[in-house]
Amino acid sequence: MFAFIVASILLTLAPGPDNLFVLTQSALHGRKAGIMITLGLCTGLIVHTTLVALGVAAIFMVSTTAFVVLKLVGATYLLYLAWQLLRAEVIPTDRRKPLTMSSRQLYVRGILMNISNPKVAIFFLAFLPQFARPEAGAMPLQLFVLGLSFIVVALVIFTAIALIAGKLAGWLGASIRAQLLLNRAAALVFIGLALRLAFSSR
Numbered sequence: 001m002f003a004f005i006v007a008s009i010l011l012t013l014a015p016g017p018d019n020l021f022v023l024t025q026s027a028l029h030g031r032k033a034g035i036m037i038t039l040g041l042c043t044g045l046i047v048h049t050t051l052v053a054l055g056v057a058a059i060f061m062v063s064t065t066a067f068v069v070l071k072l073v074g075a076t077y078l079l080y081l082a083w084q085l086l087r088a089e090v091i092p093t094d095r096r097k098p099l100t101m102s103s104r105q106l107y108v109r110g111i112l113m114n115i116s117n118p119k120v121a122i123f124f125l126a127f128l129p130q131f132a133r134p135e136a137g138a139m140p141l142q143l144f145v146l147g148l149s150f151i152v153v154a155l156v157i158f159t160a161i162a163l164i165a166g167k168l169a170g171w172l173g174a175s176i177r178a179q180l181l182l183n184r185a186a187a188l189v190f191i192g193l194a195l196r197l198a199f200s201s202r
Contacts, residue, residue: 004131008153023165031166036103038158040110049147052124053140074116078194085187
C-alpha cells in the first residue's frame, strides 16, 4: 500500500488533462470552481474504478470501435472547452459578473472531463492490478480499495492545486492582459490534449 500511495502521488502530480483543467479553471474563476471540478473529476474516477473492478474496462482493450468512439467523444469535449476559452469575454474585476455556471454544472463538467477519456479506464486496468494480491482476498474488493485510495490522493492534490491557483484569480481579475494570455494558453493546452487523445492508440 505504501508503494501504491507513493506511485499515486507521483502520477497525480504529473501534468495531465485533469490537473491542468483544475489549475486553469481555478486561476480563471477562483478556488470554488476548482474544488467543484475536482469533486467531479474524482467522481469520474469512481466510475473508472468500478469498471475496472467489474472487468468492463477490458472491453476498451479488445474493442477498437468502443475505444475509438469514446476517445473521439473525449477529444470533441476538450475542443469544445478550448473554443469556450477562446471566445470568453475578458473584462476587469470591477465590471465582471459572477461566474454563470452553478456548482452543479462545474461538478458535472468535471465528471464529463474524466469519464470521456477511455485512457483513464485503461490506465486503471493496467495500474491497479499490479498492487493486488490474489492470496489476499477477492480481487474486485482489492481493486475497489486501491481505486478509492488513488481517488483520495487525487482529491487532496487537486484541491491543493485549486487553492493555490485560486489565489491567482484576484490578480488575474485586475489584469485584462493576464486573463487573455491565460485563456489562450489554457485553450492551447486543451487543443493539444484533444489532438493527443484523438490520435492515441491503446
